[in-house]
Amino acid sequence: MSPIRFEDNPDEETPLFQNSDAPQKPTPLPKAQILILLSVWLAESIVSHSISPYINQLVRDLPIVGGDYRKVGYYTGIIVSLHYAAAALTTLHWNRLSDYIGRKPVLLSCFMGTIVSITMFSLSHSFWALALSRCLHGAMNGHVGVVKSMITELTDETNVAQGFSLLPVSWALGYVFGPLIGGFLSQPQHRWPNLFSNPFWAAYPYFLPCLGVAAFTSLSFIISAVFLKETMNHTFPTKFESESLRATSYIPQEGSSDTPDVPPNDTDMSLPLRSVLTRPVVITTANFAIFALLNVSAISLIPLVWSTPIKFGGLNLSPASIGLWMSGYGCINGIFQFAFFSRMVGRFGPQRVFIVNIAAFAVVYAMLPLENLALRHAGGGSKVTLWILMFIQMLSLSIAQMGFSSMYLYISSAAPNKRSLGSTIGLADAVASTQVAVGPVVTDCLFAFSLTNNVLGGNFVYVVLFAFVGVGLCVAGQLPRYTWRHGHASSYIVD
DSSP, rough: OOOOOOSSSSOOOOSOOOSSSSOOOOOOHHHHHHHHHHHHHHHHHHHHTHHHHHHHHHHHHGGGTTOGGGGHHHHHHHHHHHHHHHHHHHHHHHHHHHHHHEEEEEEEHHHHHHHHHHHHHTOOOHHHHHHHHHHHHHOOHHHHHHHHHHHHHHOOOOTTHHHHHHHHHHHHHHHHHHHHHHHHSSSSSSSSTSOOOOOHHHOOOEEEEEOOOOOOHHHHHHHHHHHHHHHHOOOOHHHHHHHHHHHHHHHTTTTTTTTTOOOOSSSSOOOHHHOOOOOOHHHHHHHHHHHHHHHHHHHHHHHHHHHHHHGGSOOOHHHHHHHHHHHHHHHHHHHHHHHHHHHHHHOOOOOHHHHHHHHHHHHHHHHHHHHHHHHHHHHSOHHHHHHHHHHHHHHHHHHHHHHHHHHHHHHHHHHGGGGHHHHHHHHHHHHHHHHHHHHHHHHHHHHHHHHHTTGGTTTTHHHHHHHHHHHHHHHHHTTTTTTTTOGGGGOOOOO
């Protein structure tokens, strides 16, 4: 693997990775280690998406709803948001910790917490028990950022785009298997009454899908513990060297009002958080935050609308049907990420691709009221129009999901130095998680508010989301065309 080169005299726009003057042939990826990291990403995706088909039905059966289906959005939004709120409070600390003690110990610790949380979720009987288990999952979600750091450290400037393009593919596979597990294994006492006749399955109708998810996650944990190698160099500067670096790098020029410079990029010294907040990091984090908000709003709103009765603006789909459609979306998404992302970035640059990703969310949101309208007019007849609209929605969401890979390129290239990579990724994840925590509760509550008060015929939530898309397009215009590197687009092309 070609070594990563760091500039001797960086400024705030000096990237973590530098391109050479001429295009380089991509370095082969370390396949075994990448596959292990992808299995971690896949397990997390399955855990996250397996509850989507039945979470609304689960909340609907709780006494707290009182039989009013219109209130389901309030409580599902709170459960989802609490998960991301916990992640926002802890992810930066996990990633900064990985800068000091290594990536693998943090990854394994957080992975174990995920296994415990999904087990707690399967045995929960009350709203607050569900919320507590999701909070634990969010608090132990630091391995998501650690995987990004390890991908960055396993790649160089010639293959980093290819490496990051595989993460959404793995996540998309979780979207295939997660909803299938959650949709078809939930309530087994109804689907297979002879096999699951024990009263336990009636008392815990969602234990079986959680058990399947926990089993796969445990397998991935064991593989990571045995075969995954540490990617971070554990060589730390001595106390004398650290003090010398501070003395030479943090003293501003006489008469200058500028903030002190950061240490040179070729040091192994972890920067304080204030020094990580360079202009590239701030702009990239802002874009990641608005993208995360748009994405989680779509992901939480789609199954809510699909499960809502037709007279309240939904499609009245069963958990199994929702799981099947979401699994189909996972297939489409995986194909898009694998087949098109690297080539599109190489041809157009990540900024133009990212702008298209943001705009695709407008189509995703527009399909929801149109689907309900098509179903109302279909009556007992053909539902071909509805299926076409749902397919367009899933296709648009797949295009939008490419924005994650674009953001990974920007975030990794914005890091001030190699020892602050975890802090940079953790900071971006923390801010994005804050937005993601707000997104589900705001979106689902807006949906419930639009219905209960008949605001704009129940469509007020979509108007607000369209406004968010406009904001996202404006913020994306602040990004450079080829991330924070100053090389050639051909560096991103994957042969």
